[in-house]
Every structure is written in structure tokens, then in C-alpha cells.
Amino acid sequence: xxxxxxxxxxxxxxxxxxxxxxxxxxxxxxxxxxxxxxxxxxxxxxxxxxxxxxxxxxxxxxxxxxxxxxxxxxxxxxxxxxxxxxxxxxxxxxxxxxxxxxxxxxxxxxxxxxxxxxxxxxxxxxxxxxxxxxxxxxxxxxxxxxxxxxxxxxxxxxxxxxxxxxxxxxxxxxxxxxxxxxxxxxxxxxxxxxxxxxxxxxxxxxxxxxxxxxxxxxxxxxxxxxxxxxxxxxxxxxxxxxxxxxxxxxxxxxxxxxxxxxxxxxxx
Amino acid sequence: xxxxxxxxxxxxxxxxxxxxxxxxxxxxxxxxxxxxxxxxxxxxxxxxxxxxxxxxxxxxxxxxxxxxxxxxxxxxxxxxxxxxxxxxxxxxxxxxxxxxxxxxxxxxxxxxxxxxxxxxxxxxxxxxxxxxxxxxxxxxxxxxxxxxxxxxxxxxxxxxxxxxxxxxxxxxxxxxxxxxxxxxxxxxxxxxxxxxxxxxxxxxxxxxxxxxxxxxxx
Numbered sequence: 001x002x003x004x005x006x007x008x009x010x011x012x013x014x015x016x017x018x019x020x021x022x023x024x025x026x027x028x029x030x031x032x033x034x035x036x037x038x039x040x041x042x043x044x045x046x047x048x049x050x051x052x053x054x055x056x057x058x059x060x061x062x063x064x065x066x067x068x069x070x071x072x073x074x075x076x077x078x079x080x081x082x083x084x085x086x087x088x089x090x091x092x093x094x095x096x097x098x099x100x101x102x103x104x105x106x107x108x109x110x111x112x113x114x115x116x117x118x119x120x121x122x123x124x125x126x127x128x129x130x131x132x133x134x135x136x137x138x139x140x141x142x143x144x145x146x147x148x149x150x151x152x153x154x155x156x157x158x159x160x161x162x163x164x165x166x167x168x169x170x171x172x173x174x175x176x177x178x179x180x181x182x183x184x185x186x187x188x189x190x191x192x193x194x195x196x197x198x199x200x201x202x203x204x205x206x207x208x209x210x211x212x213x214x215x216x217x218x219x220x221x222x223x224x225x226x227x228x229x230x231x232x233x234x235x236x237x238x239x240x241x242x243x244x245x246x247x248x249x250x251x252x253x254x255x256x257x258x259x260x261x262x263x264x265x266x267x268x
Numbered sequence: 269x270x271x272x273x274x275x276x277x278x279x280x281x282x283x284x285x286x287x288x289x290x291x292x293x294x295x296x297x298x299x300x301x302x303x304x305x306x307x308x309x310x311x312x313x314x315x316x317x318x319x320x321x322x323x324x325x326x327x328x329x330x331x332x333x334x335x336x337x338x339x340x341x342x343x344x345x346x347x348x349x350x351x352x353x354x355x356x357x358x359x360x361x362x363x364x365x366x367x368x369x370x371x372x373x374x375x376x377x378x379x380x381x382x383x384x385x386x387x388x389x390x391x392x393x394x395x396x397x398x399x400x401x402x403x404x405x406x407x408x409x410x411x412x413x414x415x416x417x418x419x420x421x422x423x424x425x426x427x428x429x430x431x432x433x434x435x436x437x438x439x440x441x442x443x444x445x446x447x448x449x450x451x452x453x454x455x456x457x458x459x460x461x462x463x464x465x466x467x468x469x470x471x472x473x474x475x476x477x478x479x480x481x482x483x484x485x486x
Contacts, residue, residue, distance in 0.1 A: 147432075150438070150441055150442065150445060151441070151445040152445075156446070168432045169432055169434065169438070169442075170430070170431075170432055171429065171430050175342075175346075175430065175431075175432075178346055179432070182346065182349060
């Protein structure tokens with residue numbers, strides 16, 4: 001009897017140790033990446049300015065700059081894996097990539113399957129206007145001609161907010177931009193990111209924010225990997241603090257980050 | 269069939285279809301009348317004695333009918349800077365008139381040279397030859413191809429949506445983007461375009477009958 005009891009106790013102890021061992025054997029992606037010497041990141045290849053292919057066939061963009069910054073902090077090389085909106089979550093959860101920096105908007109549904117870093121970009125609807133137009137938002141569009149591209153929600157939204165605006169609808173973005181440039185329309189309402197790129201190309205135009213509340217984008221990692229997520233968060237804060245974020249924003253979007261958006265406001 | 273049709277959206281958005289139809293009819297009617305006048309003048313001018321005039325008309329035809337209509341509309345709207353509706357009317361007119369000029373010319377050329385020589389030998393003046401021998405016969409022959417060109421004007425008028433004209437095709441896409449009911453909207457405009465085209469066919473048939481009666485061709 002005593003022997004059996006001792007054996008049982010030993011067995012339980014062994015199992016407990018093994019169990020703890022199994023839990024700690026699941027090492028953080030942070031260590032995996034450091035050991036491997038390469039950071040494998042999922043990025044978009046077709047979504048300027050976040051991730052796209054330049055004329056030399058290289059993957060470049062906002063998300064890629066962030067990945068490069070993270071890799072520099074880790075002292076490892078970067079391997080970029082192009083992802084699509086459809087395959088990006090499985091690529092991450094199955095372990096093919098270490099992190100996902102692919103213009104990924106933080107939503108509750110996605111939070112259920114992956115973990116997000118702090119937001120590193122905010123995107124929403126904006127107005128493209130001529131510099132000095134005095135247009136500040138929907139209120140100043142009364143009696144003005146506003147242009148849209150067909151199939152976007154902005155026409156409905158704008159006419160709800162400002163019923164006195166006159167709509168001018170085009171099939172593609174370049175024509176809407178041209179209409180503002182030529183004074184055929186006073187403002188062009190669309191997603192802010194393409195508008196930033198247009199304003200960068202046409203110096204006489206500028207982007208005015210405020211067509212909708214902005215939505216946050218984050219870097220996604222596998223669930224329950226606190227060490228890895230902390231590293232990314234702290235590095236993003238560093239990036240903001242040392243001015244790298246601002247420089248990248250300026251380089252790729254042509255303007256400083258929106259002064260109202262303190263993306264990482266909580267470093268004490 | 270997985271798609272469930274919901275024809276109710278057409279009733280809800282019938283005002284959009286109606287507005288689009290009105291614009292399409294206005295645009296097409298203006299385009300037809302103006303391009304018939306302009307195309308007629310140019311087609312006839314290819315038969316005058318003065319060589320520079322003939323050459324100029326030929327150049328006009330080749331230039332405007334070989335440039336895509338969408339490019340011409342962008343030119344009038346963005347480069348010249350006209351308002352959308354005048355730009356669309358001018359673009360359609362200039363483009364279609366080049367085709368109509370060729371229709372007119374082929375009608376004129378279909379009259380055998382011997383007829384003209386015979387008329388001249390009867391002592392008719394060149395004007396009389398054109399008025400009494402060439403034109404009546406040519407007119408009969410250009411009516412069917414003119415109908416084809418007019419139907420093309422109706423269909424081409426949909427390209428005006430690229431310069432912000434909210435015509436029938438535009439409104440269909442508008443209904444689709446509001447309701448995601450693309451098939452219903454597309455069915456509706458298919459029927460409307462067919463009806464418009466059939467109206468042209470009926471109109472041309474009537475004109476042809478009247479001309480036949482007038483010429484006593486039975």
C-alpha cells in the first residue's frame with residue numbers, strides 16, 4: 001500500500017513537472033525570432049502606401065518600414081511574405097509568419113482569433129479640397145458641389161450630413177480629383193489614404209480630416225504571447241518617440257501625422 | 269439558382285430610373301439631330317469639286333471616328349472645361365457625325381455614275397441632277413444604316429456617365445450600389461434600352477414608308 005501511495009505521489013509530481021515543462025516549452029515568438037535570426041512578416045503587396053511593390057519589384061510601404069524598424073531593434077534580418085485580406089489570418093495562426101503588418105483594422109471579431117498591438121495608424125473618411133478653400137467639414141459644404149466615386153458610401157453619408165450639398169459622381173478616383181483641381185467641384189470625399197497620395201501628387205490640394213471617425217489599425221500576433229506583443233508595443237512607442245514614425249508618415253503620405261491623433265499617448 | 273430576385277427595389281428606386289431615362293433620351297435626341305445635320309453637311313461636302321474641302325472632310329471623319337468616345341468626352345469636359353451636359357452633347361455629336369457622314373457618302377456613291385451622265389446629257393444642271401436623280405435614291409438607301417447609327421447614339425450616351433452625367437446606366441449602378449441588387453437593375457435598363465431602340469426602329473420604318481410614298485415607289 002505504501003509503495004503504491006509513494007508511486008502515485010511520484011507519478012503526480014512527474015506529471016506536474018512535465019505539465020509545467022510543456023507550458024514553458026511554448027516559448028515566445030520573441031525568442032524564436034531571435035534564435036532564427038530572421039523576422040518573417042506578413043505584409044500587403046498591393047495596397048499603397050502600406051505595402052506595395054515598387055517599380056524595381058521590391059516590397060515597400062508604411063507597414064514594411066515598421067517591420068524593418070522592429071527587425072533592427074531585434075538585430076535580425078527581415079523576410080517579407082505577401083498576404084491577401086483572405087489568407088492573412090490563417091498565415092498568422094498556423095505559424096507561417098511571426099506577425100502581420102497588413103493595414104489590418106482592429107475589430108472585435110478579429111480580436112477573438114488574434115491579438116493586436118496598440119494602434120499604429122488611424123484611417124477614415126476625409127475631404128480633398130483646394131488649399132485655402134476654407135472647407136472644414138460637412139457644415140461648410142452647404143451649396144457647394146461635392147464629388148464622389150460611384151459605389152462608395154460617401155455620397156449617401158455626405159448628403160445625410162449636408163443635404164444642401166450638390167453631388168457630382170464619377171466612375172474613378174482620378175476624374176474626381178481632376179474635378180476638384182479644375183474647380184468643377186469644391187471637395188472630394190473618400191477614404192483618407194488614397195486622398196493623401198493624391199494631395200502628395202498635386203501640391204495645390206490638401207486633405208481635411210473629419211468625414212468620419214477614424215478606425216485604428218494594429219499589428220496582429222498569435223494569441224497569448226504577451227512577451228512578443230509587449231516587444232512590438234514598446235518598439236512602436238519608441239518609433240513614435242524618436243521621430244521615425246513621423247518621418248515615415250511624411251515620406252509616404254506627404255504630410256505630418258494628424259496632430260489630433262496621439263497614437264501612443266501613454267508613455268510616462 | 270442561388271440568387272433570390274427582389275423586384276421591389278425597382279419600385280422603390282423608380283425615380284432614379286425615370287431621371288436616368290429622361291437624361292438618356294434628352295442626350296440621345298440632341299445627339300441624333302445635331303449629328304445628322306453635321307454628318308449630312310460633311311458627307312455631302314465630300315462630293316464637292318474643291319479638293320481642299322473634300323480632303324478636310326475626310327480628315328475630320330478619320331480623326332473623330334478613330335478616337336474612342338470616352339477620350340473625346342474627357343477632352344471636352346476636362347481639357348476644354350465645358351459643363352458636363354454640353355460636353356456630352358458635343359462629344360456625342362462630333363463622334364457620331366463622322367459615322368453618319370460615311371453613311372451619307374456611301375448612299376451617294378451607290379448611285380451608278382451612268383445615271384448621272386445620262387441626266388447630264390438630258391441637259392439637267394448639276395443641281396438638278398443632285399436634287400432629282402441622286403438624292404431621292406440615296407435617301408432611300410441611307411435610312412436603314414442611319415437607324416443603326418441612331419441606336420448607337422442611345423447606347424453610346426451611357427459613356428457620358430464617366431463625366432458625371434447621371435443617365436440611365438449610371439442610375440442602374442447607383443441602384444446596385446445602394447441595394448446590391450445588380451441583376452434587377454440591369455434587367456430593368458436592358459428592357460428600357462431595348463424599348464428605346466425599338467422606338468428608333470419604328471420611327472425609321474415610318475420615315476422609310478413616307479419617303480417611298482412620296483417617291484411613288486409603292
